[in-house]
Amino acid sequence: MAWSTRELADLAGTTVNAVRHYHQRGLLDQPDRRSNGYKQYGVPHLVRLLQIRRLRDIGVPIAEIVRLDSGVGTSPEVLSAIDADLAETIERSERARAEIADMMEHGSVTDVATGFAGVAPRLSASERSLTLIYAQLYEPGVMDDVRQMLDTDPDPATAKFESLPADADEPARERLAEEFSGTIAKALRSYPWIDAPETHLRQSVRSTAVAMAETMRAIYNPAQLDVLERATRLARARMGESAGDEGTEDRPGDA
Incomplete structure (x- = not known):
């Protein structure tokens, strides 16, 4: 029995172009030709083509098969690398399926980070943007904390901060900074x-700092940025004072 190139390709579940490519790379021997010039492939060609297909199907590179010449296997190192790639692909697929399930449950929410679809309805536009950027900059453990922070009703200070107009006057900024500092300290x-x-x-630390600085300037107005800076400074100062008081109380010999 002899097969044409098309028949061989169909039988092996591949294409004529693939067969020609394997010939060009020296992976598949050229067949004999009939008197009319047509190629005639035999069982050895089919077996070799199926061997190549098997290696290609599991991800063995053409260059590795060429390196092996007429060999039908591959090295443990190559197989380990392929296996690691497959494991990573499976992990990505599992994450994607979990995200799809989350979106199907809570609606096709795409303007928040993965895992935030459930809390999306209560988030402001700026908070939604922040989840996406945070997820790109911080590790998953941090995102768990961010989701926990957002998965609560906003306190009055946070609500006031989100709605603070750009032309808020000095007294309004000072009052809100005082109030918002408690939220930040917590x-x-x-x-x-x-x-x-x-x-x-x-x-990197630098790229994260630059990205966060640009993000804050983009999503918050100047009054909000001013209040945020003041409130953060107040919160840290008061936490430092609190720690100092505790140290004084515990210092030996002060009783």
Whole structure:
């Protein structure tokens, strides 16, 4: 029995172009030809083509098959690398399926980070944007904390901050900074990584700092940025005073 190129390709579940490519790379021997010039492939060609197909189907590169010449296997190192790639692909697929399930449950919400679809309805536009950027800059553990922070009804200070107009006067800014400092202090105590994020970054410290600075300027108006800076400074100062008072109380010999 002899097969034409088309028949061989169909039988092996591949294409004529693939067969020609394997000939060009020296992976498949050229067949004999009939008197009319047509190629006639035999069982050895089919077996070799199926061997190549098997290796290609599991991801073995053409260059590796060429390196093996007439061999039909591959090295443990190549197989380990392919296996690692497949494991990563499976992990990505599982994450994608989990995200799809979350979106199907809570609606096709695409303007928040993965895992935030459930809390999206209560988030402001700026908070939604922040979840996306945070997810790109910080490790998953940090995002769990961010989701926990957002998965509560906003306190009055946060609501006032989100709605603060750009032309808010000085007294209004000062009052809100005083009030908002309590919210920030609570977050700093509950999530220490906020003050030391370096060990939780997915990007470099510099690129993270630049991205966050640009993001804050883009989503908050000047009055909000001013209040945020003041409130953060007040929160840290008061936390420092509180820690100092505790140290004084515990100091030996002061009784």
